[in-house]
Amino acid sequence: MINKRLLIKNLLAHNDENSFYDKKRKIDISQKEGKAKFLKHVCALSNSNPKNNSYIVIGVEDEDNKIIGVDFFDDSKIQNLINAYLTNPPIVQYENIPFPHLPDDKVVGLVTIRANEGLTSLRKNIWKYYGGSVFFRDGSMSMPKVFKSDIKDVNSKIVEAIESHAQNNIEYTLDGVFDFMQKRQDYNPKYIVFKEYFVLCWSGEKKQVKDETFYSRVDIELINEQVRLFFSTLDEVAISYDADSFTIVEYVQLGLQKSYKYYPLERTIISFGDNANYQIDSTLIFNPPQFDKKILHHIYNANNAILEKLKKGQVLNNNELNDLNNIPDTYLICYLNLFHEAIDKLNEAKPYLKSFPEIYTKYKEVLRILRKVKYS
Numbered sequence: 001m002i003n004k005r006l007l008i009k010n011l012l013a014h015n016d017e018n019s020f021y022d023k024k025r026k027i028d029i030s031q032k033e034g035k036a037k038f039l040k041h042v043c044a045l046s047n048s049n050p051k052n053n054s055y056i057v058i059g060v061e062d063e064d065n066k067i068i069g070v071d072f073f074d075d076s077k078i079q080n081l082i083n084a085y086l087t088n089p090p091i092v093q094y095e096n097i098p099f100p101h102l103p104d105d106k107v108v109g110l111v112t113i114r115a116n117e118g119l120t121s122l123r124k125n126i127w128k129y130y131g132g133s134v135f136f137r138d139g140s141m142s143m144p145k146v147f148k149s150d151i152k153d154v155n156s157k158i159v160e161a162i163e164s165h166a167q168n169n170i171e172y173t174l175d176g177v178f179d180f181m182q183k184r185q186d187y188n189p190k191y192i193v194f195k196e197y198f199v200l201c202w203s204g205e206k207k208q209v210k211d212e213t214f215y216s217r218v219d220i221e222l223i224n225e226q227v228r229l230f231f232s233t234l235d236e237v238a239i240s241y242d243a244d245s246f247t248i249v250e251y252v253q254l255g256l257q258k259s260y261k262y263y264p265l266e267r268t269i270i271s272f273g274d275n276a277n278y279q280i281d282s283t284l285i286f287n288p289p290q291f292d293k294k295i296l297h298h299i300y301n302a303n304n305a306i307l308e309k310l311k312k313g314q315v316l317n318n319n320e321l322n323d324l325n326n327i328p329d330t331y332l333i334c335y336l337n338l339f340h341e342a343i344d345k346l347n348e349a350k351p352y353l354k355s356f357p358e359i360y361t362k363y364k365e366v367l368r369i370l371r372k373v374k375y376s
């Protein structure tokens with residue numbers, strides 16, 4: 001089993017970006033330009049490496065390989081995006097890799113790309129790239145090229161060596177458990193061993209609601225691979241497990257006018273097999289709450305008025321500041337109730353919400369929910 005943290009270190013140490021490896025400071029697939037560039041790189045790496053894995057490491061400075069990290073990204077439906085835009089799509093996996101020196105809410109993103117047999121191309125137009133375009137790696141660049149049938153497999157031995165030097169061992173596993181238990185000591189850390197092989201650590205702040213138990217500030221890591229499977233500071237999470245699996249049910253709090261309810265968003269089951277393999281299955285179980293359209297029109301217009309004042313640099317009064325705190329959630333509710341332009345307004349608000357850290361955190365949580373809803 002590959003220790004993904006060690007794999008990232010080996011990739012960064014190997015040499016600069018090349019035909020099997022790319023690094024990015026960040027990606028943004030919520031915007032059309034960022035989505036198009038990400039698809040271009042996936043397409044190019046898949047075509048340039050038909051016989052082995054390719055990788056994109058996200059959260060690294062380009063000049064000096066400094067690991068700065070990015071936000072936890074739990075879009076389990078990223079393969080749906082790949083399938084929608086690429087012909088003969090590769091198998092793509094996005095994993096969140098914690099590093100000890102990073103803040104709790106930061107990880108390094110690791111995208112693993114495994115090509116299918118045959119050529120990968122854009123299925124349809126996106127941003128400035130045309131449907132039918134074919135991309136290859138030219139050194140550290142992803143470039144459109146005319147397909148040549150004589151692609152030489154020059155990377156398999158190099159990639160195999162890098163992956164071989166990243167194999168996990170008992171020392172890495174024990175160090176990972178000790179690090180987690182120490183780091184999360186304020187949130188009741190626990191570890192569970194599945195099938196005498198997999199070590200899963202998890203922690204959370206316990207909350208009892210009638211007969212049900214929920215957790216907040218949840219962190220879940222598969223220590224064997226140094227992969228963070230789940231991280232949330234805001235949402236409520238229900239956790240259960242047996243000898244073969246670990247189940248997470250994530251809830252989101254939504255409501256209007258100080259009346260809120262928890263709604264189940266997604267169920268994730270991590271199943272551990274006897275053959276030293278595991279599988280993660282996520283199912284969206286979200287039924288969007290419906291509200292009175294007249295009330296929503298009033299809130300939507302009020303949000304838009306606040307946004308216009310922010311754009312003009314005008315000072316908000318106390319009531320508007322209180323409403324500003326709820327703007328990400330209320331725009332989300334409006335969108336879920338068929339106010340389609342609410343997404344555009346939410347995107348317009350992004351640069352202004354960055355000045356309010358707590359509100360900006362809510363904004364990022366809303367984007368995460370929207371990704372799940374859209375690609376499911």
